[in-house]
Amino acid sequence: MKLQILQYEHGISAIDAGYLRPCHAAIHFVVDAGRVAIVDSGTNESLPRVREALAAMGLDAASVDYVILTHVHLDHAGGAGALMRAFPGASLVVHPRGARHMADPSRLVAGAAAVYGSTEVRRMYGEILPVAAERIVEAPHETVLRLGGRELLCLDAPGHARHHICIVDRTAGAIFTGDAFGLSYRELDTDGRQFVFPTTTPVQFDPEAMHATIDLLMSYQPRAMYLTHFSELRDVERHAAELHRLIDAHVTIARREARPGSDRHGRIRANLAHLLVNEVERFGCRLGPAEVLELWGSDIELNAQGLDVWLDASAK
DSSP states (O other), X not given: OOOOOEEOXXXXXXXXXXXXXXXXXXXXXXXXXXXXXXXXXXXXXXXHHHHHHHHHTTOOXXXXXXXXXXXXXXXXXXTHHHHHHHOTTOEEEEOHHHHHHHHSTHHHHHHHHHHHOHHHHHHHHOOOOOOOGGGEEEOOTTEEEEETTEEEEEEEOOSSOTTOEEEEETTTTEEEEETTTXXXXXXXXXXXXXXXXXXXXXXXXXXXXXXXHHHHHHTTOOSEEEETTTEEEOOHXXXXXXXXXXXXXXXXXXXXXXXXSTTHHHHHHHHHHHHHHHHHHHHTOOOOHHHHHHHHHHHHHHHHHHHHHHHHHHTO
């Protein structure tokens, strides 16, 4: 099957990373004057898709100036080492907290194994390749990258993770948000509208920081957000308000179910599933509860884990 390239305005495009299922994770490209920035790497198995997309756009390995990681969770960064080997002229751009994990991914892999199990991590991601330290560019708050004739502004964007950045493209009036502006799966699109839901995935969820990050992103008055899960999101003011409300709903669930016990995680997960199904129904989506939970099952599990960890950290 021929690779589909989603073409947007102002030199922005996206492909499906090929992770887990169709339209689950996107890799974005910014092209200006023949120079390329790739935002998030997908996994090792994404590399052939990236090469095919570049070729279709009349570009090659030498055109890639940057591989930018919004954060170092493996669905966003697992293929970074493979891409850097394929694009020897590129620099890897990452939050300062994530840089050491790209040079030595052993702790990153161990953290993923604690969530998924080592066998599953190997199955999903293969071997996570290190990146030479001299090719890593740390991007603290308000770092500016120059690409062709435009500038890309990197913002510190905690809430989902403390090693998260978002990338503002003022030329396009758009922001690449990784997981900082929630999840929006295209299967739930209804009558031209898009549904959004927060992601609190372990282990660094911070609701106050997530609220502040959303407000920071909105201060740039973007016309669109480009999410890793999944790609272009319009009507951003409405979505920002929904995310604020739903983050608070997550916190309410966690606090209501905070009493200790071996069943706490299950209680939180069941409440989150109920919240999601109710929100999708209120949105007007025609998918039934079973279909919704099949699509969002892993995300609900990860959100529950994130709330579990946050409750334990808040109690200290």
